[in-house]
Structure formats: structure tokens, C-alpha cells
Amino acid sequence: MPLRLIPTGECWRGCGGETERGSFFLPGHDKVAEAVILLIEYGEVLEFLVRRGYAPGGKNPRKDLEAWRNRVKARRSEVKLKPNTVDR
Numbered sequence: 001m002p003l004r005l006i007p008t009g010e011c012w013r014g015c016g017g018e019t020e021r022g023s024f025f026l027p028g029h030d031k032v033a034e035a036v037i038l039l040i041e042y043g044e045v046l047e048f049l050v051r052r053g054y055a056p057g058g059k060n061p062r063k064d065l066e067a068w069r070n071r072v073k074a075r076r077s078e079v080k081l082k083p084n085t086v087d088r
């Protein structure tokens, strides 16, 4: 189950900036945070992939993306089929 996160009003990149209501980051700061964590934790994309099991012979990013898209599509279909769930 995904985490339920609540914006705090402060940019989660750690720059100390004040965010818009409902936002976790100042514009573009989510990508900066992503790149910084990737660099600090893994050094480079290649090591990130390997350490997450995506080396040749392991998990396949393209196939996993397709499976993820199918799961999301199936979940959306389930929501539409439930009674008393009307889009307004």
C-alpha cells in the first residue's frame, strides 16, 4: 500500500522554501531532490539499476513498467465498477 503523505508547506528538497498549498516541492525541486538522492545513495544510474535488481538477467524496467501500467489500469476499472463512486 502506498504511503499517505501530507504536504507540510516547506519544500521537501530541504531548501527551506515555502511551497504552494498542496505541493511538496517548489517548481523543479522534486527533480533536484531525486538527482541528489540518486547521487548520494548510488553514485550513478547504473549502480542504482544494479542494486535494485535491474541488471541484465534480472528485472526488466520496460516489462515492469508495462505490468505497473496494467495494474493501475485494472485498479481504475475496479473503482469505476464500485457503486456509489461517481466522478463529479
Ligand SMILES: [Zn+2]
Binding pocket: 011, 012, 013, 014, 015, 016, 017, 025, 026, 029
Ligand atoms: Zn526547494
